[in-house]
Amino acid sequence: MSTPFLQSDSSENRETNLRLSHRFDEVGFSEIVKIRNRVMELKAEGKEIFQFEGGEPCLNTPDHVKQAAIKALDENKTRYAPSSGIPPLIQSIVKKLQKQNHIMAESNHVLVENGGMQGLYGAFNSVLDPGDEVLLFSPHWTPTRDLIHMSGGKAVCVNTIEARHRGIKSCLENHRTTATRVILLNTPQNPTGIVFTRDEIQEVADFAQQHDLIVIADEAYEDLVYTGEHISIASLPGMFERTISVYTLSKSYAMTGWRIGYAVAPEPFITGLQKSTLYSSNGVSTPTQWAALAALKEPSDFKEIALEGYRLRRSLLVDGLNLLGLKCDPPPAGAFYAFPEISKLGTSSSQVARQLLDEAHIATVPGIVFGAEGEGHLRFSFSVAPELIERGLEALSTYMRNLT
């Protein structure tokens, strides 16, 4: 004889216990992976692909940085390092923060991380409770939304272009609810290349203070600014105490594969970040930290030379796209992406990107990947060889001629 308990337990609708936590329900894999897979398929068929879909420096890590890692290995600096980072690296980061970012941080405010990604993960993980809302300027770097959801929070998109036209504060206010706890500020912004002005950042700061919000500042592209200036929100009066700033060496020193960055925050946030790092990776690979020390400390003109190279590539790509009627307006002020409007090619960015890849062998990222606010655009990286930009533009021009 079956009891009601057993009946319900054997029902087909019963939720299996062999499932992921519900925290992952809204967490996706980046759509960019699908594009990369299609690119690999086409390349395997022997096709040449004009690859503009990437998101990393096209340069190599500077030699003195590589040498520092080799030296660390030779000297057997291969044991556990302090979970927060090796002291000389933390000292160098503090100096850099004070000089370049005008953030008056001290060593106990700094945590060395496995790239900006781990810093952002730790930041959201430290402050969000289930249901907390994060205001996010959008189009936005896709993983940010997933990181927010993975921490149980809810990403609330604020249209960047609209906010810049209508007023940052009033647009933020339109999206604020009683559940709002955090503002995510990414400048220079991926994918648009927008660099928020000092006045705009001051507006974000005023809003955060007025409503007692935490700011998470993603400054991954701080060194790649072509027009305007990079302002760290934590440097503004009254902001250090409510800001978690996240940096990476990935873009500044062409170190994406090393996985190194750092987070900066006062208490109580830094303790949350430290715990998050301790119980995930227990810190960053020791030789990598010695390499990062060389990047920050040893005199080098790498960053200046890299910036000039990106500036040239930017002109080449942006001018070429504009000439074809794919308007980059405003042109990217920072980072290494052009984000043109694509109405000449179609309405759905996913469809346009797929056609461009299949028919013209040009790989880009559809704007919709960066949120609904990115629809009608494609992201092209100009962190590629200048010849690839020239030849890619030619292929695009031929493709567009054949459309008409």
Ligand SMILES: Cc1ncc(COP(=O)(O)O)c(C=O)c1O
């Ligand atoms: C806006 C933004 N933030 C953070 C990161 C994180 O970079 P990483 O984890 O390599 O330091 C990236 C990388 O593409 C990015 O585009």
